[in-house]
Amino acid sequence: xxxxxxxxxxxxxxxxxxxxxxxxxxxxxxxxxxxxxxxxxxxxxxxxxxxxxxxxxxxxxxxxxxxxxxxxxxxxxxxxxxxxxxxxxxxxxxxxxxxxxxxxxxxxxxxxxxxxxxxxxxxxxxxxxxxxxxxxxxxxxxxxxxxxxxxxxxxxxxxxxxxxxxxxxxxxxxxxxxxxxxxxxxxxxxxxxxxxxxxxxxxxxxxxxxxxxxxxxxxxxx
Numbered sequence: 038x039x040x041x042x043x044x045x046x047x048x049x050x051x052x053x054x055x056x057x058x059x060x061x062x063x064x065x066x067x068x069x070x071x072x073x074x075x076x077x078x079x080x081x082x083x084x085x086x087x088x089x090x091x092x093x094x095x096x097x098x099x100x101x102x103x104x105x106x107x108x109x110x111x112x113x114x115x116x117x118x119x120x121x122x123x124x125x126x127x128x129x130x131x132x133x134x135x136x137x138x139x140x141x142x143x144x145x146x147x148x149x150x151x152x153x154x155x156x157x158x159x160x161x162x163x164x165x166x167x168x169x170x171x172x173x174x175x176x177x178x179x180x181x182x183x184x185x186x187x188x189x190x191x192x193x194x195x196x197x198x199x200x201x202x203x204x205x206x207x208x209x210x211x212x213x214x215x216x217x218x219x220x221x222x223x224x225x226x227x228x229x230x231x232x233x234x235x236x237x238x239x240x241x242x243x244x245x246x247x248x249x250x251x252x253x254x255x256x257x258x259x
Contacts, residue, residue, distance in 0.1 A: 040198065040206040051095060059088050107133035109160070109194050111210050114167060121176050123212075125154055125194075126165035133160050133196040135205070140192040144212075147171050159200075176214070189213045 066081035108129030114122035123144065127133055136157040143151045152170055160166065170176060191211040198206060 039208070040204075041208075048095075048099060052092075055088055055092055055095075059085065062088065105129075105131045107131045107160070107162075107196065107198060109133055109136065109196060111138065111192075111194065111212055113212060113214075120172060121170045122167045123152055123170050124165050124167045125157070125160070127160040127162060130162055131198070132162065133198065134158065134200050134202075136160055136194065136196040138192050138194050138210075140190065142189065142191045144170065144190040147175065 062081050062085045066078055066085070069075075069077035069081060106129050107127050110126055110128055112124050112126065114124050125136070125138070136154070138154060140151055146152055146169065152168060154166060154168060157166060189211050191209065193207050193209055195205050195207040197204070
């Protein structure tokens, strides 16, 4: 059972018992009204008001708990360099501990080994860590290993919510290349253009050097 499931069950039970208590109070109040027991009616109203206050307190507490939870995401970084990077970031409000990722569809680096961040001791709020993946054309080639139309890499993030906790929490993730396909094709064409341009410049420099040598030889003969 996951942490999120346990949390939902715990909160649902709290709401259930509050509602049950509310119905009991209303039933007692109705009976007291029929019997003209005004003191009992007043006590029932006080209890019902207390139940509403408890419910509001629960909502505030749960909101604070949710805001303090770590939330880990895996995403691409196509912008910071020509080589694609993979980023693991904590966008939640609390720290995560002993973090690791396991691939279902493996993302590989330039030497054909699965990408890993190792085991990260701690990632605090708004912290992130990145690792180099591969060139953009090779990244798309890697995705095609799982099918011609595949553009996703999937896996599981495992972490602890508290430093001394024994239980690991985990959730699935998938990162897609779909929205970057045109960008990758464009970058590939641009890289090929620059590569060819450099070769042309190099060849022109060699031709120029040879012409200079021949010109010097002719000058010396004269």
